[in-house]
Amino acid sequence: MKLSQGVEWxxxxxxxxxxxxxxxxMRRDALAGHFGLPEAYLSKHLQAMTRAGVLYANxxxxxxxxxxxxxxxxxxxxxxxxxxxxxxxxxxxxxxxRGTGASSPEECRRTCMVSTVMxxxxxxxxxxxxxxxIAELVARLPDSVRTRNAERLPQLAH
Amino acid sequence: MKLSQGVEWxxxxxxxxxxxxxxxxMRRDALAGHFGLPEAYLSKHLQAMTRAGVLYANxxxxxxxxxxxxxxxxxxxxxxxxxxxxxxxxxxxxxxxRGTGASSPEECRRTCMVSTVMxxxxxxxxxxxxxxxIAELVARLPDSVRTRNAERLPQLAH
DNA sequence: GTACCGGTACTCGGATATAGTATGTCCGAGTATGCGTGG
DNA sequence: CCACGCATACTCGGACATACTATATCCGAGTACCGGTAC
Numbered sequence: 074m075k076l077s078q079g080v081e082w083x084x085x086x087x088x089x090x091x092x093x094x095x096x097x098x099m100r101r102d103a104l105a106g107h108f109g110l111p112e113a114y115l116s117k118h119l120q121a122m123t124r125a126g127v128l129y130a131n132x133x134x135x136x137x138x139x140x141x142x143x144x145x146x147x148x149x150x151x152x153x154x155x156x157x158x159x160x161x162x163x164x165x166x167x168x169x170x171r172g173t174g175a176s177s178p179e180e181c182r183r184t185c186m187v188s189t190v191m192x193x194x195x196x197x198x199x200x201x202x203x204x205x206x207i208a209e210l211v212a213r214l215p216d217s218v219r220t221r222n223a224e225r226l227p228q229l230a231h
Numbered sequence: 232m233k234l235s236q237g238v239e240w241x242x243x244x245x246x247x248x249x250x251x252x253x254x255x256x257m258r259r260d261a262l263a264g265h266f267g268l269p270e271a272y273l274s275k276h277l278q279a280m281t282r283a284g285v286l287y288a289n290x291x292x293x294x295x296x297x298x299x300x301x302x303x304x305x306x307x308x309x310x311x312x313x314x315x316x317x318x319x320x321x322x323x324x325x326x327x328x329r330g331t332g333a334s335s336p337e338e339c340r341r342t343c344m345v346s347t348v349m350x351x352x353x354x355x356x357x358x359x360x361x362x363x364x365i366a367e368l369v370a371r372l373p374d375s376v377r378t379r380n381a382e383r384l385p386q387l388a389h
Numbered sequence: 390g391t392a393c394c395g396g397t398a399c400t401c402g403g404a405t406a407t408a409g410t411a412t413g414t415c416c417g418a419g420t421a422t423g424c425g426t427g428g
Numbered sequence: 429c430c431a432c433g434c435a436t437a438c439t440c441g442g443a444c445a446t447a448c449t450a451t452a453t454c455c456g457a458g459t460a461c462c463g464g465t466a467c
Contacts, residue, residue, distance in 0.1 A: 075410085076232050076320040076349075077450070084345045085326055101401070109330030113453050120402060133459030136400045149348050162234040168243055172267030174383065180373045187242045190307050190363050191234070198356040205348050215338045225332065233449085235411070259440070271414050278441065291420035294439040 079118040079156045082110060084210070086119065087127065087152055091144035091211050092222045097230030098137030107229075118156055125155030135231055144208035150199055152207075163191040237276040237314045240268060242368070244277065245285065245310050249302035249369050250380045255388030256295030265387075276314055283313030293389055302366035308357055310365075321349040 086104050093099055101119060105112035119138060122128040129141040140147060165188035169176050211219070244262050251257055259277060263270035277296060280286045287299040298305060323346035327334050369377070 074232070074234055074315040074320050075318075075450095078322075078324060079450085080321070080349075081324060081326060081345055084348075088345075089332075100399095105330075107330050107332035108326045109333070110326065111452070114451065116401075117403095117452085123401090130401060131459090132399085132401045132457085134399050134461055136459075138401090149352075157232040160233075162232050163238070164236075166236060166239060168239060168266045168268065172263075172265050174247075174265035174380070175267070176373070176376055180376055183373070186368045186371050187239055187246075190242075190360070190368065191238075194307075194356045194359040197359040198352045201352040201355040202348065210344045210348065213344050215334075215341070218334055218338055222332070233411095237411090258438095269413070272412065274440075275413085275442095281440090288440060289420090290418085290439045290441085292422055292438050294420080296440090 074162070077157055079121075080153050082108070082115060083118050083122055083152045083156045084149060084207075086115075086138075087122070087140065087144075087147065087207050088211050088214070089222070089226075090128070090138060090140050091207050092219065093139065093226050093230045097227070098131055098135070098139050099226075099230045100137040103229045104138070122152065122155045125151070127151050127155045137230070140207075144211060145206055147207045148203045149205050149207070149210070150202035153202055161192070161195055163188070163195065165191075232320075235315055237279075238311050240266070240273060241276050241280055241310045241314045242307060242365075244273075244296075245280070245298065245302075245305065245365050246369050246372070247380070247384075248286070248296060248298050249365050250377065251297065251384050251388045255385070256289055256293070256297050257384075257388045258295040261387045262296070280310065280313045283309070285309050285313045295388070298365075302369060303364050305365045306361045307363050307365070307368070308360035311360055319350070319353055321346070321353060323349075 085108055089104065089107060090099060101116055102112050104110075104119070105115050119128060119130070123130045123138070123141075126141055127147060128138050130136070130138050165185050167181070167185065169185055170178070170181055243266055247262065247265060248257060259274055260270050262268075262277070263273045277286060277288070281288045281296070281299075284299055285305060286296050288294070288296050323343050325339070325343065327343055328336070328339055
């Protein structure tokens with residue numbers, strides 16, 4: 074059940090990219106250096122976010138990453154699903170239909186209660202993540218951090 | 232992020248044990264046979280639930296498992312935590328304090344927003360699981376299943 | 390002087406090793422039973 | 429006949445292999461730039 078640490082990296086990177094001036098691209102090594110992360114491994118997560126349509130990437134000189142949409146339209150759930158995958162964490166194996174105490178297909182027309190409860194918990198978790206956007210995360214950063222980024226990022230981006 | 236399949240096994244076993252007549256113990260092989268599960272591996276999860284105080288186990292002849300408490304006082308969260316562990320799925324590594332863009336300890340007096348959001352989602356998930364008890368899961372089983380269990384279980388338990 | 394072309398340097402993307410955890414299995418510790426024995 | 433002690437069979441508990449996924453890294457595909465060259 075442990076959550077990948079890549080989620081933390083992805084969210085912080087998304088927050089940082091949200092603070093880059095419009096039109097600016099930020100290179101992979103700049104992102105990695107800003108947070109002290111291994112660039113080679115970070116690339117995997119950035120790649121996943123790009124595939125999921127959260128980031129937009131450009132190759133070649135003057136290339137780099139930027140958000141694919143506005144920070145207001147990107148939720149934390151988008152980032153988590155981009156990295157962890159959209160598959161449900163719980164997959165019912167219908168063990169109620171197996172073994173000596175197996176239920177008949179008739180009795181299984183309704184979804185297994187265990188599966189239902191787990192799905193509800195999953196949905197509650199997703200709803201919580203969906204309710205917060207990247208823009209809101211950035212807005213709640215300390216003022217000093219935002220101002221420092223506003224000063225440093227134009228130099229790192231291009 | 233994938234959830235262990237042992238959770239499904241544990242919940243179904245807890246539901247079944249809740250239907251055993253009071254005072255009756257159910258052996259491990261009976262549980263495994265009822266659901267068609269590998270007995271050797273199931274023992275690991277039953278062991279975890281016993282350690283967590285969800286189940287009570289008795290060794291020797293006439294031994295077996297029973298619920299440690301009433302089905303009304305055992306929540307699905309209890310079972311999930313017993314098997315998956317109580318550790319939070321997300322652990323903040325404070326990458327905001329690392330790298331060239333590191334924030335000062337002053338700016339980090341407040342908890343990292345990323346960590347906060349993830350904790351809220353985790354708490355939402357737990358609250359959802361906590362709101363459903365084993366007794367309620369059993370109550371929502373099809374009548375035919377409950378009656379069949381009421382007939383079969385006294386033979387399997389002792 | 391200008392437009393075209395080729396080479397070059399730089400960026401991201403996917404294929405490739407390694408480590409840690411979930412999965413699956415086995416044998417040993419502990420216990421109530423049942424029998425044999427002695428009083 | 430009764431009580432005690434011992435051997436036994438049966439149960440769960442934890443130590444031991446294996447498979448899969450997350451972690452970590454590297455090199456190749458693609459692109460924009462820059463300089464040289466021909467007109």
